Amino acid sequence: MEELSAVRRQAIAALANAGVPSPGVDADLLLCHVLGISRSELKLRELRGDGFEGAQREQFTALVAARRTRIPLQHLTGVAHFRYLELKVGPGVFTPRPETETVVQLGLDFVSAQGLQAPNCIDLCSGSGAIAAALASELPQSTVWAVELSDEAIGYTRANCLPHQVTVLHRDATSLPGEFDGTMDLVISNPPYIPPNAIPREAEVRDHDPEMALYGLGEDGLQIPRAISAQAMKLLRPGGYFVMEHAEVQQESAAAMLRNAGFERVAGHEDLTGRARATSGYAPHRAPVPPTTDRA
Numbered sequence: 172m173e174e175l176s177a178v179r180r181q182a183i184a185a186l187a188n189a190g191v192p193s194p195g196v197d198a199d200l201l202l203c204h205v206l207g208i209s210r211s212e213l214k215l216r217e218l219r220g221d222g223f224e225g226a227q228r229e230q231f232t233a234l235v236a237a238r239r240t241r242i243p244l245q246h247l248t249g250v251a252h253f254r255y256l257e258l259k260v261g262p263g264v265f266t267p268r269p270e271t272e273t274v275v276q277l278g279l280d281f282v283s284a285q286g287l288q289a290p291n292c293i294d295l296c297s298g299s300g301a302i303a304a305a306l307a308s309e310l311p312q313s314t315v316w317a318v319e320l321s322d323e324a325i326g327y328t329r330a331n332c333l334p335h336q337v338t339v340l341h342r343d344a345t346s347l348p349g350e351f352d353g354t355m356d357l358v359i360s361n362p363p364y365i366p367p368n369a370i371p372r373e374a375e376v377r378d379h380d381p382e383m384a385l386y387g388l389g390e391d392g393l394q395i396p397r398a399i400s401a402q403a404m405k406l407l408r409p410g411g412y413f414v415m416e417h418a419e420v421q422q423e424s425a426a427a428m429l430r431n432a433g434f435e436r437v438a439g440h441e442d443l444t445g446r447a448r449a450t451s452g453y454a455p456h457r458a459p460v461p462p463t464t465d466r467a
Contacts, residue, residue: 175202175216175223182235189239197244198235204248205231253301256308259330260299263323267301270442271361274416274449275305277440278359281412287356288312293406295344295360295399298324300331302359307335316351318344345398351406358403361416362396393421393428400432407454414440414451422447 179198186194203213205227223231234247243266245251251260253267254275260266282290293316294303303317315337319328325341332339340347344360396415403413413434417425422439429437434452442448 173223173228175221178223178228178231179217182231185235186238191238191241197238200244200248201231201234201238205234251299254305256304258299258301258304259327261327264327265298265324267299270444270448271301271416273440273442274359274361274414275302277414277449277451278306278357278412279309281357282310289314290356291354292357292359293318293355295358295402296362297328298361300328300337300339302361303337304331304335307337316340318342318347320344345395345402347402347406353408355406356408356411358406358411358413360399360403362399393424396425397428400428404432404434404454409454409456411454412451413454414449416449419446419448422450425450
């Protein structure tokens with residue numbers, strides 16, 4: 172019988188040889204998935220010199236082989252961890268990233284600073300529902316909506332959001348009913364924003380995340396984000412807050428986009444790695460005045 176620690180070392184070497192970015196973490200998470208245990212229990216079993224064989228050994232070998240082909244880890248385990256949540260994910264839905272956790276934190280900080288006890292929040296282009304579910308779980312008195320258009324993703328949106336009493340809308344996030352106008356305290360969006368010629372380097376993203384969740388259309392990738400910004404302005408009550416995630420290279424254009432949409436106090440924000448990750452703004456306390464042109 173092989174020792175668990177030896178199997179783990181072999182898996183790490185195999186994943187590293189295939190160019191998997193975090194072979195140690197991935198091997199541990201796949202082992203935990205197969206064995207149905209926590210990482211702390213995994214370490215304990217290694218220290219005891221426990222063995223690993225039979226059907227579980229075969230399942231683990233197959234999962235490592237699949238991960239070597241750069242199938243996302245989350246597609247193999249069926250879960251993604253986001254802030255304090257374990258979310259259901261798989262083919263057809265964008266896998267939530269750790270950097271988006273800082274975008275959620277910006278929204279939470281706004282709610283706290285405003286002293287809002289029962290805020291209305293909406294997550295546009297919700298995908299897995301990560302943002303909406305996180306808001307609802309960390310703001311228990313809030314009312315939260317999640318909006319997702321994709322027929323493939325909406326099942327995951329519902330699975331992750333409904334347990335937190337989030338209302339899920341299966342529709343285009345850029346054209347919501349007028350009854351929502353002026354009702355939201357907080358709008359957050361991680362829309363598709365990648366320009367058409369900027370193909371992601373990571374195989375997990377390029378080959379497995381749905382194109383609908385990646386590419387923002389237009390030469391700069393901001394066609395959809397512009398429409399989302401305009402929708403956010405309609406949704407927010409005066410003084411409400413909008414946060415949008417974007418690519419690092421879009422920092423300046425995102426700020427200009429929000430100002431053009433009428434937002435005030437526009438600011439850029441970095442993620443935990445120091446990369447420009449999001450831009451935010453406040454809805455004015457007065458209706459924005461459309462630009463005028465001087466006549467000769």
